[in-house]
Amino acid sequence: MKTASGLVDVHAHFTTRDYIESAKAAGRVEPDGMPEDFWPQWTADEHLDLMDEAGIARAMLSLSSPGLHFGDDGAARSLAREVNEFCAGVVREHPDRFGQFASLPLPDVDGSLAELAYCFDELGADGVALLSNHDGVRLADRRFAPVLAELDRRAAVVLLHPTTCRGHEELSSGRPQPMIEFLFETARTVVDFILTGAAERFPRIRLIVPHLGGVLPLLAERVELFRTIGGAPADRATVADVLSRFYYELAGTPSKTQMTALSSIAKPDRLLYGSDYAWTPREHAIHLLHALDTTLAGEHGDWRALTTANAGALFPARVTAHHG
Numbered sequence: 117m118k119t120a121s122g123l124v125d126v127h128a129h130f131t132t133r134d135y136i137e138s139a140k141a142a143g144r145v146e147p148d149g150m151p152e153d154f155w156p157q158w159t160a161d162e163h164l165d166l167m168d169e170a171g172i173a174r175a176m177l178s179l180s181s182p183g184l185h186f187g188d189d190g191a192a193r194s195l196a197r198e199v200n201e202f203c204a205g206v207v208r209e210h211p212d213r214f215g216q217f218a219s220l221p222l223p224d225v226d227g228s229l230a231e232l233a234y235c236f237d238e239l240g241a242d243g244v245a246l247l248s249n250h251d252g253v254r255l256a257d258r259r260f261a262p263v264l265a266e267l268d269r270r271a272a273v274v275l276l277h278p279t280t281c282r283g284h285e286e287l288s289s290g291r292p293q294p295m296i297e298f299l300f301e302t303a304r305t306v307v308d309f310i311l312t313g314a315a316e317r318f319p320r321i322r323l324i325v326p327h328l329g330g331v332l333p334l335l336a337e338r339v340e341l342f343r344t345i346g347g348a349p350a351d352r353a354t355v356a357d358v359l360s361r362f363y364y365e366l367a368g369t370p371s372k373t374q375m376t377a378l379s380s381i382a383k384p385d386r387l388l389y390g391s392d393y394a395w396t397p398r399e400h401a402i403h404l405l406h407a408l409d410t411t412l413a414g415e416h417g418d419w420r421a422l423t424t425a426n427a428g429a430l431f432p433a434r435v436t437a438h439h440g
Contacts, residue, residue, distance in 0.1 A: 123420055124427035124435055125167075126275065127326055127367045127390025128175035131158045132202055135184065138195055142186030148279070148298075149291065156394035160206050164213060166398050170405050172391070173424075174434060177203050178217035178245035180395055181279035185221050185250060192221035196231050204239040215242040215434045217275050220263070222250035228263050236270060242431055243273030243322075248305035255305050256314035268318035273430050275324045278302045299330030306332055307339055310358045319361075322430060324388060327368040332359065333377035356381055363430070365390035366423070370408045375415075388430075389423040 136155050145152050167175060179199055185192035200218050207214045218235035220228040235241040244267065246255060253259060255276070267274060278298035291297075306325060309315050315323075325332065340355040359381040367390035368374070378387075389408075393401045412419040428435035 122424045123170070123172045123174075123389050124424050124431070125172050125175040125391045125393075126324060126388045126427060126430075127365045127392050128163070128177055129156070129158070129180040129393065129395050130163070130177045130203060130206070131156055131179075131394070132199060133157075135179070135195065135199055138184070138191075139182060139186065144182045144186070148181055154395075156397075158394045160210065160214075162398075163394065164210070166391075166393060166401065167213065170391070170402060171420075172389075174213055174215060174427075175391075175393075176215040176217055176242060176275075176431070176434075177206065178275055178277070179203075179219040180245075180277055181247060183222075183247050183250065183279060184219055185224065187251075189221065189224040189227055192224055193227040193231065196221040196227070197234070200231065200235050200239060200241070204235075204241070207240075215431060217241065217243045217245040217273075220244060220246065222246070222260065222263065223253045225259065225262055229266060232263065232266060236272075242434060243275060245275045245277055247277055247279040248301045249279060254308050256309045256312040264314060264318045264321065268320045271320040271322065273322045273324065275326070276302065276305065277326055278305075278330075299327060302326060302330045303332050303335055306359075306362075307335065307355075310355055311339070311343065315358050315361075316353070322363065324363040324365055326365055326390065327392075328366055328370060328374050329359075329364050329378050329381065330368075333381050336381055360386070362386065363388055363426070366408060367392035367396070367404070370404065370411045372411055375411055384422055385426055385429075387419075387423055388426055389420070 139147070147155055163175065184195045184199060196219050203216045207216050216239065218232065218239070218241040220231050222228050232244065248255065278301040302325065336356045336359055343355060360383065363386050364378060364382045365388040391401045391405065396404070408419065424435065
């Protein structure tokens with residue numbers, strides 16, 4: 117096995133057959149505007165094969181967009197329990213290779229609180245994956261405050277993932293949302309998380325922002341300017357200050373331009389590796405990993421060791437156990 121580099125992949129997705137069928141039955145035949153055959157047919161064996169080739173020691177599995185709530189709270193609770201128990205079973209079978217980000221049936225707050233407790237206390241989940249919006253409700257909305265408060269109490273690791281938003285037809289100009297719109301959707305949610313004060317009210321949540329921060333690095337100073345014009349207190353942490361507290365994973369297109377932009381808001385100790393497999397097909401995941409090797413050559417020392425050490429700070433039991 118080629119695991120010597122010890123990479124920890126914090127942005128890795130699984131699917132199940134029942135989950136895909138449930139999503140299609142709810143009208144999500146073309147996931148976020150992608151063709152129907154883009155739905156990945158995930159298996160642990162194929163994922164492990166990719167990991168061995170890429171030198172990935174551990175992958176933290178999560179469910180991606182479009183999530184699992186398709187309009188019915190009861191059905192979403194059942195589907196959440198099903199996919200979370202499936203994922204936990206995969207982790208039990210391969211405890212040295214996989215970890216788990218739990219899925220919650222938001223916007224059902226009561227169901228999400230129950231599932232959150234079950235996943236952390238019974239399944240031993242390593243964190244949760246939350247979408248940028250859940251049926252149009254953004255992460256910082258006051259309706260989600262009980263969930264954020266519980267995540268804050270647990271100092272939980274939260275992987276944020278973009279999803280289709282309302283009005284996406286006009287915003288994406290008919291193109292698949294992951295092409296352009298997802299990067300702006302992430303920015304809307306993170307900026308809202310900061311400007312509403314949620315980031316300050318729930319400071320113990322350890323938030324992972326996907327896709328190299330998307331367009332956030334380019335917006336930070338502009339958002340701060342308008343926040344100041346609006347009369348924000350002078351002694352309040354700046355937008356850039358708050359952004360610097362989050363973690364950023366490197367899935368996406370790791371060009372030098374993107375990495376330079378990201379470095380304006382994220383120090384090296386906040387960088388994590390992400391493949392976005394299985395929604396990013398295997399050959400592209402391998403290509404993007406090599407692109408990181410090229411882009412980061414000579415920077416941060418050994419970026420693989422750096423991101424693995426950073427992941428170890430977030431998941432000490434998982435990562436330390438594997439490398440110990």
